[in-house]
Amino acid sequence: MKKNILFIFLGLILVIFGSINLANNNTVYYFTTSEALEEIENMNERVKLGGFVIKDSITKINTKTLFSITDGNTEISIIYDGYVPELFQDNMGVILDGVFEDELFLADNMLVKHDNEYISEDGEVYNAKDYSK
């Protein structure tokens, strides 16, 4: 019986260690705009940058989309060249993949990050404090 418990205990530790290690090594963090601007000298390689699209900042020139994102404190201008997801719009959270050129971010991959709010058209509106903006 004691052998069983030891075996279970060791197995649990192995699974916990394995999953956390795997997630740590393979999960790509994105930087918020403030974090990125703080360490902008070290941003020589490709990075992921996340933030909310600033209202009325989107302009399209040929295949490129120009816009700015913010985390509420700082802003970064983006030049995006690539597939634009359908839900890309003002105030939406996005995660961009690209490189910094001075303070300009050149991105070629975009994911739209939806928040955890689900508000229906005719249902009761969620009325708590506005956390996202």
Next chain:
Amino acid sequence: MKKISVLVFFWSIIVYFGPYDTTQGLSSKILYIHVPSVWIAYFAYSITFAYSIKYILNEDPKFDSMAVANAKSGLVFTAITLISGSIWGKLTWGSWWVWGDARLNLTAILFLVYLGYISSRSFNPDLLRTAKNSSYIGVFGIIQIPIIHFSVIWWRSIHQQASILSQETLASGNPPISTDILLILGLGLVLTTLLHLLFVTLFRKISDIEWENYLNPSNRAKI
């Protein structure tokens, strides 16, 4: 079988007529499939965990049947979660699968672990031995659930954080979901729970027959 199709029919009805999130549009209705499915999968694996421990302590075939039946149903619901989530990801994020996301990868591993649990039972014709081995997987497997639950907080990535067990809910007492969406989500949970119970009954019968044949070889159908 008939009961299962009736439940699936009602499930599709609530998805079809259910309200949707105004920003995401119609694709947000996948919520009524994705979220209850993963909750049921967690629930099923928890029952597998409990009965695996029971089986390790007391080798009663009934406990093993119950553990296996729940793992099988859990696997079905994990598959539904992964597929529906992938479709939602394509429609919302713009990608079927994001390899850098901890929650997605860990859920895929959860699927593989319980696939391993079920397939480990066919490695050896000696049911007493395989049942014992698989019950250890049933015990280890459970730890993945809290890790998956907290993965969206520990590793900042694309998957949104929890809505119902969220900071907003703690702060205001209301989850950041409209009441009608929440109601339909609850209905979906009721339907998936019933569906899960039917699956468990079905899979338990299969396991009971396997045990019966193993313990009383003379009862086996003559070939």
